[in-house]
Amino acid sequence: MRIDILTLFPEMFAGPFDASIIGRARAAGVLDIALHNPRDYTTDKHHIVDDYAYGGGPGMVMKPDPIFACVDAVQPMAEPSGKVVLLTPQGRLLNHRVVEELAAEARLILICGHYEGVDERVRESLVDDEISVGDYVLSGGEPAAMVLVDAVARHQPGVLGSELSLEEESHAQGLLEYPQYTRPPEFRGMTIPDVLLSGHHAEIAKWRRRQSVLRTARRRPDLLASAELTADERRMVEQELAGE
Numbered sequence: 001m002r003i004d005i006l007t008l009f010p011e012m013f014a015g016p017f018d019a020s021i022i023g024r025a026r027a028a029g030v031l032d033i034a035l036h037n038p039r040d041y042t043t044d045k046h047h048i049v050d051d052y053a054y055g056g057g058p059g060m061v062m063k064p065d066p067i068f069a070c071v072d073a074v075q076p077m078a079e080p081s082g083k084v085v086l087l088t089p090q091g092r093l094l095n096h097r098v099v100e101e102l103a104a105e106a107r108l109i110l111i112c113g114h115y116e117g118v119d120e121r122v123r124e125s126l127v128d129d130e131i132s133v134g135d136y137v138l139s140g141g142e143p144a145a146m147v148l149v150d151a152v153a154r155h156q157p158g159v160l161g162s163e164l165s166l167e168e169e170s171h172a173q174g175l176l177e178y179p180q181y182t183r184p185p186e187f188r189g190m191t192i193p194d195v196l197l198s199g200h201h202a203e204i205a206k207w208r209r210r211q212s213v214l215r216t217a218r219r220r221p222d223l224l225a226s227a228e229l230t231a232d233e234r235r236m237v238e239q240e241l242a243g244e
């Protein structure tokens with residue numbers, strides 16, 4: 001997958017994109033990330049990328065021309081042409097389903113906003129999709145782009161050790177993940193559930209499923225509404241929650 005990122009601060013990406021999952025995906029050639037600075041596509045002497053808002057008000061607005069010129073130059077740099085995504089708190093909320101959808105694209109072009117926002121004409125006729133990483137305002141789209149790239153990279157074949165990890169993790173089946181333990185079996189007086197030491201795979205799977213369902217019911221009942229539960233599981237949730 002190819003991801004082009006338009007940012008006024010390309011240096012912000014150096015650390016996060018060199019380590020861990022993204023670093024590995026890039027090293028393996030599964031993920032090709034290219035950074036571009038709209039400032040390099042200005043035509044004025046001072047390389048101005050922002051200006052005052054028409055109508056007045058505080059803060060600066062990102063000018064449309066360097067962004068359009070940058071996307072025009074970047075699209076032909078690779079095949080196929082990419083879906084253009086603006087990171088903005090006004091976008092649709094990023095969740096597991098949206099990550100899967102974006103991960104299926106062969107190419108994305110991410111635009112990181114800054115200042116008070118971007119000129120509306122960028123949204124109107126350059127951008128295909130707008131994504132928010134949460135209902136709060138970041139000082140720029142860069143951390144949001146990093147979140148999106150990380151989440152999407154995990155879905156590329158060969159990036160995780162095992163494709164099974166993806167299916168088991170939180171949100172994959174609309175549920176939160178079950179509790180995980182590793183050695184030692186006793187730590188500061190805290191033990192681990194016996195069933196995990198039993199070697200009985202069917203029992204372990206049953207325990208994990210139950211923990212997943214209960215944890216989701218307690219922490220994120222909103223997710224449970226659309227999760228696929230058996231009638232028995234729905235009954236178990238009601239009983240457990242009633243007993244608390």
Ligand code: ADE
Binds near residue numbers: 139
């Ligand atoms: N830029 C500023 N805040 C943002 C958010 N919450 N999501 C995506 N991009 C942003």
